[in-house]
Amino acid sequence: MLNPQQLAAVEHCDSPLLVLAGAGSGKTSVITQKIAYLIARRKLSASKIAAITFTNKAAKEMRERVGKLVSSEDAAALTVCTFHALGLKFLQIEHARAGLRRGFSVLDADDSEGIVKELAPKGAKPDVLFGIRNLLSRAKNGGLSPEEALAAARSPRELEAATIYDMYQQRLAAFNAVDFDDLIRLPLRILESDADCRDAWHERLRYLLVDEYQDTNDAQYRLLKVLAGERGGITCVGDDDQSIYAWRGANPENIDQLGHDWPSLRVIKLEQNYRCGKRILRAANQLIANNPHLHEKKLWSEHPEGAPIRVLECKEAEHEAERVAALATTLAEKHKARWHDIAILYRGNFQARPLEKALRLARIPYHLTGALSFLDRAEVKDLLCYLRLLTNPSDDAAFLRVVNVPKREIGAVTLEKLGQIAQSRHSSLLDATRSDSVLRQLTPRPAAALASFSDLLDELRSASLHESAADLVELILKRTGYAAQIAASTTDASVRERKLGNLKELADWFRAMQKGGNSAGDLASQLALLSHADRDEPGNAVRMMTLHSAKGLEFRFVFIVGCEDGTLPHEGAIDEGRIDEERRLMYVGITRAKELLTLSWSARTKRYGEVHANQPSRFLHELPQADLHWQGKDPEADKEAVRETAESHMAKIAAMLAGN
DNA sequence: GCATCTACAAGTATC
DNA sequence: TTGTAGATGC
Numbered sequence: 001m002l003n004p005q006q007l008a009a010v011e012h013c014d015s016p017l018l019v020l021a022g023a024g025s026g027k028t029s030v031i032t033q034k035i036a037y038l039i040a041r042r043k044l045s046a047s048k049i050a051a052i053t054f055t056n057k058a059a060k061e062m063r064e065r066v067g068k069l070v071s072s073e074d075a076a077a078l079t080v081c082t083f084h085a086l087g088l089k090f091l092q093i094e095h096a097r098a099g100l101r102r103g104f105s106v107l108d109a110d111d112s113e114g115i116v117k118e119l120a121p122k123g124a125k126p127d128v129l130f131g132i133r134n135l136l137s138r139a140k141n142g143g144l145s146p147e148e149a150l151a152a153a154r155s156p157r158e159l160e161a162a163t164i165y166d167m168y169q170q171r172l173a174a175f176n177a178v179d180f181d182d183l184i185r186l187p188l189r190i191l192e193s194d195a196d197c198r199d200a201w202h203e204r205l206r207y208l209l210v211d212e213y214q215d216t217n218d219a220q221y222r223l224l225k226v227l228a229g230e231r232g233g234i235t236c237v238g239d240d241d242q243s244i245y246a247w248r249g250a251n252p253e254n255i256d257q258l259g260h261d262w263p264s265l266r267v268i269k270l271e272q273n274y275r276c277g278k279r280i281l282r283a284a285n286q287l288i289a290n291n292p293h294l295h296e297k298k299l300w301s302e303h304p305e306g307a308p309i310r311v312l313e314c315k316e317a318e319h320e321a322e323r324v325a326a327l328a329t330t331l332a333e334k335h336k337a338r339w340h341d342i343a344i345l346y347r348g349n350f351q352a353r354p355l356e357k358a359l360r361l362a363r364i365p366y367h368l369t370g371a372l373s374f375l376d377r378a379e380v381k382d383l384l385c386y387l388r389l390l391t392n393p394s395d396d397a398a399f400l401r402v403v404n405v406p407k408r409e410i411g412a413v414t415l416e417k418l419g420q421i422a423q424s425r426h427s428s429l430l431d432a433t434r435s436d437s438v439l440r441q442l443t444p445r446p447a448a449a450l451a452s453f454s455d456l457l458d459e460l461r462s463a464s465l466h467e468s469a470a471d472l473v474e475l476i477l478k479r480t481g482y483a484a485q486i487a488a489s490t491t492d493a494s495v496r497e498r499k500l501g502n503l504k505e506l507a508d509w510f511r512a513m514q515k516g517g518n519s520a521g522d523l524a525s526q527l528a529l530l531s532h533a534d535r536d537e538p539g540n541a542v543r544m545m546t547l548h549s550a551k552g553l554e555f556r557f558v559f560i561v562g563c564e565d566g567t568l569p570h571e572g573a574i575d576e577g578r579i580d581e582e583r584r585l586m587y588v589g590i591t592r593a594k595e596l597l598t599l600s601w602s603a604r605t606k607r608y609g610e611v612h613a614n615q616p617s618r619f620l621h622e623l624p625q626a627d628l629h630w631q632g633k634d635p636e637a638d639k640e641a642v643r644e645t646a647e648s649h650m651a652k653i654a655a656m657l658a659g660n
Numbered sequence: 661g662c663a664t665c666t667a668c669a670a671g672t673a674t675c
Numbered sequence: 676t677t678g679t680a681g682a683t684g685c
Contacts, residue, residue, distance in 0.1 A: 054674065054675085055674065055675080056674090056675085082674085082675065083674095083675080084674085084675045085675085087675095088675095106675090108675090109675085180674085180675050181675095183675075184675095215674090244672080245672085245673080245674085247671080247672070247673095248672080248673065248674075347671075347672075348670095348671055348672070349671085349672085350670080350671090350677090353677095404661095407661075409661090411661070412661095528675080529674095529675055546671090546672060546673085547672080548671095548672050548673065549672090549673080570671060570672080571671095572671070573671085585672085606676070607670085607676090608669085608670065608676060608677085609676040609677085610676090
């Protein structure tokens with residue numbers, strides 16, 4: 001069942017292990033089999049093993065697969081979760097060491113962005129704000145505390161950002177809250193500085209298995225290092241060729257860092273691919289050979305050669321979409337493909353638009369992955385904030401979000417005043433509304449509204465002690481008037497239905513999670529870490545997604561659209577010389593295909609209303625030409641595109657002249 | 661407090 | 676060109 005390299009990776013437990021696992025080489029099998037091996041052969045207690053992933057989806061899949069290999073007791077005792085969920089678990093146990101009280105909140109990205117905005121100088125331009133958030137996040141991902149960031153500041157801008165960082169953390173402390181970055185930074189800080197705590201966790205977690213290791217950032221790496229300790233009970237599985245998140249802080253150099261920090265590191269390569277046809281693999285290998293490599297890796301496959309890779313040359317994005325839709329229909333009719341065997345991948349979300357149109361027209365069911373995040377929906381966020389506020393009355397961010405949702409005639413002026421009063425008496429906003437002396441400082445009407453709001457929360461809080469989380473959601477909807485507000489909203493029926501549907505889905509989620517015996521408060525924290533990707537995929541529909549979100553997936557038939565210079569590789573990446581990561585992105589896309597790969601490009605692109613002439617992606621020229629089958633090559637196409645670009649400029653000039 | 665208008669920006673996205 | 680965020684007016 002396992003090949004010799006996979007077996008070696010499973011059985012090597014006595015020093016740290018790095019598994020360089022090519023695309024489709026069965027890395028999840030190695031991780032899950034190794035967990036089973038550690039339990040059965042090495043007699044390690046399941047509760048002392050942690051498998052760490054980047055997404056909840058990957059964690060869920062791993063949990064399911066390992067569940068088939070070990071007993072249900074062992075499966076329940078295992079820790080299989082994301083980096084952030086592990087950090088959350090750590091902080092829930094060690095909250096006192098982090099200066100947090102039980103029931104602390106996890107702020108989402110919007111909340112923390114809002115706080116930064118408040119703390120930044122009034123009227124700061126968006127790019128300044130962006131810069132501050134960037135520096136702040138860099139400091140946090142570097143594991144720096146506000147004091148360290150202040151000491152390390154080298155320029156006035158850095159000093160300003162560090163000062164804001166300091167105030168930001170004070171604000172979070174007052175809220176009894178952490179943000180996403182803190183879920184890594186705080187455990188890291190505690191483990192690095194507190195030997196007793198470190199020893200306890202070394203005892204608690206004896207073996208770590210890390211998925212998608214190339215995606216770790218510096219703080220995550222340090223967390224792994226301190227958790228694994230000198231003993232080095234750790235297996236990291238990753239692929240430098242699939243490193244596509246450097247722009248998000250991932251540091252692929254962490255792959256080499258392992259060998260420096262643990263000289264006894266063993267490296268095993270998995271090079272047999274179990275997914276793609278030979279031709280597809282040859283194309284992928286030849287493409288990625290254009291990137292520099294520290295660890296040479298050559299994937300091979302026992303699968304059949306497969307059909308040539310088609311390259312569709314199209315006039316424009318609409319034409320491209322129509323051809324893709326037509327070919328998808330052919331696949332379904334002639335090759336008995338199910339719709340969900342087909343994926344259409346692209347560089348940017350905006351490219352989905354013409355595709356959607358063409359698929360609708362062709363009556364092909366499709367599903368957009370990751371378009372709108374479920375948890376970003378206003379109604380879902382509102383409900384979660386109610387739960388946060390019930391568990392953590394200090395959570396001012398949650399208070400501000402829901403205090404006037406539904407409308408309670410509590411406006412900005414009232415809240416401004418309340419905020420000043422709360423600040424002067426060092427209490428949370430909700431606490432302040434409970435004090436008569438505070439309410440007397442406000443005008444009677446808003447004061448009464450605030451008082452009844454806090455009464456309502458008290459009522460819900462006492463209900464939360466005995467209601468299940470799912471019932472609590474229903475109760476909140478009813479008692480706050482939220483459900484009534486949706487029902488009465490002037491918007492059309494489909495919007496109302498969608499909102500109620502989302503809230504029902506939220507309640508269903510709670511019901512499912514409740515089985516783990518979690519309290520409502522725990523559920524609320526965990527939900528902050530969930531994302532849209534965790535929802536079940538819809539049935540038989542063509543999958544449309546970005547190349548980034550396709551990583552880890554596989555499909556029988558794959559289309560990669562927009563293979564043009566400027567789109568893939570992206571223009572900004574070309575300008576800044578970041579071609580290698582774009583090439584890896586193409587590599588990820590190609591290696592998603594099991595049987596048939598179709599690449600397409602358009603001679604013209606409409607960009608921000610202007611027509612541009614395109615060149616086919618340089619990556620197309622890097623592929624083995626003998627394996628490509630160019631379709632619709634029209635030597636006139638380029639000339640035509642250039643002519644039309646010129647025409648569109650002429651038309652613009654004419655319009656300007658006419659305007660004058 | 662809400663609706664409407666205007667100006668601006670335009671990559672990828674996890675937790 | 677399109678979407679969204681912020682400002683402005685009622």
